[in-house]
Amino acid sequence: MTIPARLGRLHDGLTDAGFLIGTLGLFLMVAIYCAEVVARYFLGRPLDWANDSFANILCVSVFAMVPHATRAAAHIEINVLPELVPALRRPLAKLGALAGTVICAFVAWMAWSETLRHMAMGILTEQNHPVPVWWMSVWITWAFAGSALYFLRALTGHAALRPLSFVRPGDVTPQPGGSV
Amino acid sequence: MLDWYIPLSIGLIALVALFMTGMPIFLGFLAVIVTGVFWLMGPAGFGMVINSMYDTGTTASLGTIPLFILLGEILFRSGCVQVLMDSIDTLVGRMRGRQYVLSISLSTVLGALSGSAMAVGAMMGRSLLPVMQAKGYDTKLSIGTILGGSCLAPVIPPSLLAIIIGTLANVSISSLLLGGVGPGLFLAVLFVAACLIRVRLNPALAPEEEPVIVTARDRLRALAGLLPFTLIIFMVIGLIMLGIATPSESAATGVVGGIVTAAWYRKLSLRMLFDSFAEAAKLASVILLILVSAVMFTQLLAFTGAIGGLTRLVTTLEVNAWVMLFLLMLLPFVLCMFIDQLGLMLILIPIYVPILGVYDFDPVWFWVLFLINITLGAITPPFGYVMFALKAAAPQVAMRDIFRASWMFVGLTLLGMLVMVLAPGIVTFLPDQFR
């Protein structure tokens, strides 16, 4: 196996891990709010950590899942120009991958610098049970670094971003529960 | 500092141009944000971008977005939607054009279960539209009923749009949810009436259907089949009304209701549950990524003074309240033809809040009208999520037909909004009862 292929496998594996973390996060969110309703209404003892941990897990879940969403070409686009002018489809797709690489890499760098500052200064959440902010902000770096790599792999032809399920007009079978 | 309208116009034009290239929406936002922050604040502002994302990402009320999507996933993947369709099919009486009535009724019921128009549009396009076409119903009118019906989902509670509006505009979320019940039902009735009138005027729109014998027993059984779904409605809206759960929490209890309903029909499996959670988490991630970007874009506009400037501009117009209401509704209607409703909402709501104070509009009434207007953006050509969802769900229909089909229901919805302006009780009656 070539080195790029090995790195690609590693990248895919990490993305899978993020996918599982995001899924588990959603499960925990349901569990926490249901536990809070039961604890507050039926036991009369609200959980003072429920709302805060729900919020923290939401953040982790959303950003942990982003590289998978990029790999699955799940991001929402407005395909007006490519639909109107089919000849532009390929160049615009290349342009999109290039923009994705550059922008996501830059935002990942911004996020990493800020996460380092959160760590260095020991910044905590302003919650009833404070936790380090970097526990959440590190996932922003994860989201954009992972996506930048997928855009790069698409740009260089090492990986295709395949629509796995999300709606893209006339492209794939949609799944329910799409956007608003 | 530059005059506010220069960065505002450059920002908006750049945003629309980037969207049009077909690049992911969040990338368009980020490109404008990073450039704008560098231009206006220098590299010192980069940390702010990340902290803003972190802050929006940890906003608990936005957690309802994944939860509502999850509920829709569970219902669809478990096959509960099919059960629902069969029951309502049995219940709708025999009349010329009954499939149109069925289509609107079914989407109304789905709307009461789901908070997402796109979810309902995709489910309907896959399940009911082929049936209607096979029976010889008019394709355009059939599509129209689905488009119109789907738009009831965010108006009838539960509704994630209503929760987002409530959070951003600082109005009672339970009042907003309740305020959507009247308009949702009123629009459904309006749609049904319009379809029946059109069928009466032009019988070619609806074929004669084979008479099917439906006994009282069948109806009873169909009614019983619907009962488990009331559990979900209760677990969402009931728990809010009884003071057991907050609006945010009710989305989570609704998910439990969905799982119990699936179990009731013996359609529960670990595989189905995992797929639902995974898919919902992915879709929510995609939507929230756009949202955190759109919020940062809005904050950047505010930094330039554009939001304050625009507000001062509109508030100094000194037009009367009705003209102002018309302008406030016209703006999102026109913009929603072209851009993302969610992002637009985040930009408009902070601008609108101070204006509402000046004109003394009832906040619940105004924001419900705004909600309907924003929802309508999903079916106004050329850019609309529900139309895309339908096209993808039913590849046999032409995009052109979808565009044409939508206008009748856009018109009906606008007519409905006009009635709600003249008779505000349609919106305010129910929330007032619970105040």
Next chain:
Amino acid sequence: QEVSLRMIGGWDDRFDGTVAIAAAFGACVAEQSAGRIAITQSGPEVIPPNQQFDPVSRGIFDLGFTTPIYFLGTTGVPSAFFALPPDSELWRARGYWDFADQEMQRFGQRLVAFTAGTGEGDFYQIVMRQPVVEGDRPLDGLKIRGNNYYAPLVVPLGGSLVNVPGGEIYSALERGVVDGAAYPIAGMQRLGMHEVTGYMLRPRFGTSPFLITMNQARFDGLAAEDQQVILDCGHQIEGSSTAELSRLSEETIAALLELGMQETALPEAIAARVNADLAAGSWQTALDGNAQSAERVEALRAMARQHGDAE
């Protein structure tokens, strides 16, 4: 020579403190500098309230107006002012003010004003759907919306705290998800609390310091006379805002009574201890909320003990 300064604040104009502290400070500076220094105000629509500390350190904004709670994650020292007797003159006289200024300078900012809320331990009240019950657990089984600040008051009386998001307080009270809500008094009428609750718990309690800080480099770059204007106005606003917030607080109470709300009182023995208990809790929050600044909070507490301002 003109000086233009940008100020970021934690609230929009609907919060009385924005008017009584931030806007009044801006007016004072404009007046004392004869219009030479102009301050433009921005609010949470630009930067979320709890993210405003760092932009002032970085100089994206020149001035910040906020509550110490919002940077508890960065430093706990200003939060400890919740535990001090609410009197900014006393803070200046006994060295607490300078102590806080030193702390801000660690983060590239300097202290301009540290206001003491209403100047009495009566900044907050709990509004309730029902009156308190008899006995030594007057809040028995009741759910009160609020964060940990209120724990020393609510928990020993048998109540429990529920963390309802800001936008959902009204509907949570309306539907009885919570039985009461702790909130600053000024502003309660605007939030329509009287529409969803009937009772105001007595005593009123607690204090709420606010501070104005300035980016250190920007401050150092000002001419000496301009620096003096900034500092003088900061001092002046400490006094005037306290009087103004007290007046607004009293006005709100009068209006709420007028609107039909009634008072429901805790037993005298409990009432007498409330503020001391809250202060003890605030010291603990300032210490626990941030391990990195805990030593400095302890130093401040040692100072306060010396002066008899802490137990």
